[in-house]
Amino acid sequence: MQTYLQFAVLGLGLGAIYIGLGTGLLLVHRATGIINFAQGAMAMWGAYVFAQLRLDGTLMLPIGSIDLGRRPTVAVAALIGLVTAVLLGLVAHYLVFRPVRNAPVLAQVVVSVALMITIQALVVLRFGPNNIKVDSILPEGSWSLAGIELSSREILMTLIMAALSAVVWAYMRFTRAGVATRAASENERAAVLMGFSPDRLAAVAQVIASVLGTVAVTLGSALTGLNPENYTLLVVPALAVLLVARMESIGIVVVAAIVLGAFQSIIGLLVTKPWWPVWAQSGFDQIIPFAVVMVILFVLGRRLPSRGSLQTVRLPDVVIPRLRLVPAVVLAVVGVAALALTSGSYRFGITTSIIVMLLALSYVVLTGYLGQISLAQGAFAGAAGFTLSKVTSNLGVPFPLSVILCGLVASALGMLVALPAFRIRGAQLAIVTIAAALAIERFVFNNYSLTPPEGNPIAAATLFGINLSVREGRDLSRLSFSLMVLVIAALLVWMFIRLASGDTGRAFLAVRANERAAASSGINVRMTKLIGFGISAFIAGIAGCLIGLSRGQLSAESFTVFAGLQVLAVAYLGGITSVGGAMVAGVLGPLGIVYVLLRGVFDLGAYYPLISGLGLILTAILNPVGVAGATREQVAWVRRRLSRGGTAEPPPVADATPKPKEPSHV
Amino acid sequence: MPDDVLLETRDLAAGYNGVPAVRGLTLSVGPGEVVALLGPNGAGKTTSLLAMVGLVAPLAGEVRVRGEPLGRRKPHQIARVGVLLVPDDRGIFFGLTVREHLRLAGRKNDPSREAQVLDSFPVLRGLDGRKAGLMSGGEQQMLAIAKALLARPKVLIIDEMSLGLAPKIVQEMLPAIRDLARADGIGVVLVEQHIELALSIADRGVILNHGRVVLRGAASDLLRDRHLVEAAYFGAEEFASENDDKTLAV
DSSP states (O other): OOHHHHHHHHHHHHHHHHHHHHHHHHHHHHHHHHOTTTTTHHHHHHHHHHHHHHSEEEOOOOOSSEESSSOOOOHHHHHHHHHHHHHHHHHHHIIIGGGGGGOOOOHHHHHHHHHHHHHHHHHHHHOOSSSSSSOSOOOEEEETTTTTEEHHHHHHHHOOOOOOOHHHHHHHHSSHHHHHHHHHHHHHHHHTTTTTTTTHHHHHHHHHHHHHHHHHHHHHHHOOOOOOHHHTTHHHHHHHHHTTTTTTOOHHHHHHHHHHHHHHHHHHHHTTSSSOGGGGGHHHHHHHHHHHHHHHIIIIOOOOOOOOSOOOOOOOOOOOOOHHHHHHHHHHHHHHHHHHHOOHHHHHHHHHHHHHHHHHHHHIIIIIIOOOSSSSSHHHHHHHHHHHHHHTTTOOOOHHHHHHHHHHHHHHHHHHHHHHHHHOOOOHHHHHHHHHHHHIIIIIIOOTTTSSSOOOOOOOOOOTTOOOOOOOTTTTHHHHHHHHHHHHHHHHHHHHHHHHHHHHHHHHHHHHHHHHHHHHHTHHHHHHHHHHHHHHHHHHHHHHHHHHHHHSOOOOOOOOOOOOOOOHHHHHHOOOSSSSHHHHHHHHHSHHHHHHHHHHSSSGGGGGGHHHHHHHHHHHHHHHHHHHHHHHHHHEEEEEEEEHOOOOOOOOOOSSOOOOOOOOOO | GGOSSSSSEEEEEEEETTTTEEEEEEEEHHHHHHHHEEESOOEEEEEHHHHHHHHSSSEEEEEEEEEEETTTTHHHHHHTTTEEEEOTTTTOOOTTTHHHHHHHOOOOOOOHHHHHHHHGGGGGGGTTOOBGGOOOOOHHHHHHHHHHHHOOOOOEEETTTTTTSHHHHHHHHHHHHHHHHHHHEEEEEEEEHHHHHHHHOOSSSEETTEEEEEEEEEEHHHHHOOHHHHHHHOOOOHHHHHHHHOOOOO
């Protein structure tokens, strides 16, 4: 019992961070309607600045750095860290979130995910990928309670964060600006009509949230050290806390955060017990946030409040694809030629591009057509990949069958994730799926009893006696493998076009536009979502298998949450609503041909995540139809010009009705 | 005369995606004056109001407050100049209490003004801690008007107050607004479906149809010449062609 209590107290360190992030998330959601997936990443930056200052007296800026000569005191360093947080909050508001304040939820989710990728990439570039030690602001020590020694630092941290949350609560409750923030979150137009600027209120909220998170992470990282991935993803349990509090109650955020932190810590103790099953030892603590989210959404089942905003812009348009012979043949010839004329890493890059195109296509199905946001596509791909390793190495299932089988496994997983989508949509679905992705990554992919660390070999494919393996002898990228990838991709694209141009595609679009209207015109919304998730995950699964085949073996690093998010980034960048967009995404995608060129020719491979993150922010803000959509619009414009013989002008803002005679005046 | 004008629109055109929903709207309202803006559904009434408070950007023409053009001012800045719109959804916050509404409305803490406003709507006095979402439609509407008045507006624009309200409540509230406007020198622009009721308390009436002003005149004259109002309502086209002389003696 004593040990449990001690572990619970240790878990308060985590709980304090959740308090900071959760309160910030709540405030930002109240003020902007946006769920900021970058909250953890933003909080991390100021903590890194603090840590670096204390380490060697360097003030690290996003570009460049200032050497302060000697190490500043803890107080000065902490102050600089907080000032950084304030500036970051302002930058995030004015440059990133404000431009998308009236955009569709999808664009808002994408933009915050993009910010998360960008900051994380920037942290890796500026501070390095490894864990760094952070000075403790709070003294170490222990208090004894009824004879049990309890660590005092964690308790102090929690008290500080709870107090800061109470300040935020008082701000929302008692100040005119705070009440106006609540008012605007309910009816933004009415608040504007009373003379409040929601924009200003949102900026204040972003700054408070950023500072709160930074304080929490700065305090908390003294316990564990800072590392880019973990702290960025701490936003996931914080999101679970936010859902528990129904996005409304700061009090519940504090309590839930403490309970979750303590519980995760106790789980950490329990998994070391001899009676705990070995297969469930790793990543079990990450199952909890996901389980919490699911329980909240299913058992409680109440609708979560959404925010009434001024106006919303439509999702990017979809052009129904048609199967046309000439472009198809041209693309196939270009693909074969590109693969045949290259070799080595360049051919491998093109092959990877084709695979990433498929992953992006899975987003096109799910997000572009069905309007559902999933951040778990990478996990579907990974699940299929690891299953492929099992069925080929252990069971010896022959090639085409094995890949199809694994695609179906991913498909089943996708349909499972579709279940919450029956109830929720938009940003909340994004929360569920990122929690699922993290749970799958930590519990399955990182679980040594399921995926041994010495590697998960995947047997090379053969078909009708043809060797389709990716390498042979010195050839690290064989043409026959690449051609197989191309053929599979072509088949899937063909399937997609058939589907999208038929009844199923229309049903998807109807559900995307308005679920109630779709239901009232006889579309089975749930079935449609199930099919959509199934198909999307199937495509992602096939892509995962191809990734597996192209590597020959898999490890947990192959399918991290971040890799999945990066694919979302390029999919959106390319154009989330079309096959063309998926192709652009493939070309730009992680480890694809552009990456290979960046690395090989310009030696900029390390900057790839940063560039893709920034590119995504810009796309989401400036050009929601993506590269492919913009190109299509330009082509259509040129065609119009040509067909009118160059004389055309845009139709004037016409006086549509004939002018009635002027009535009398007063 | 211009000194007397609080809000005026000059040849205002406004609409969505470049397509005007209302064109050539010229109207003005002075202190203590009530102008009723009438017309059938889709005539462009609400769009006109939204353009006056900057929620819809004008396509042509301009809006002036006390002779000063509003230009590209943001909606919340226009509200601070003293032009307040009570929108057709009443513009209240269901999650906030009456007290919090009044808190938000009064820029300065001004108990005497609050007492004065609450005297006009005594029902609200007993509901201080009540959340707006739990109040009846009539109470909500009173709260909406009260919170607008508390901010000491120069111009009060009310969109479809009668929406969802019992006729009896409307009959009580409209005269109350009329009296408050006189007493405080507030200019009121009123959009109403209830023609007769609106004209009975208004000084002037402007009737829109198909996005244009088809008839305007003193409220009393419009009330008298009901057939002209009806013609303006039910067919601007016929009205314009059949009546060569549709001048209403003013």
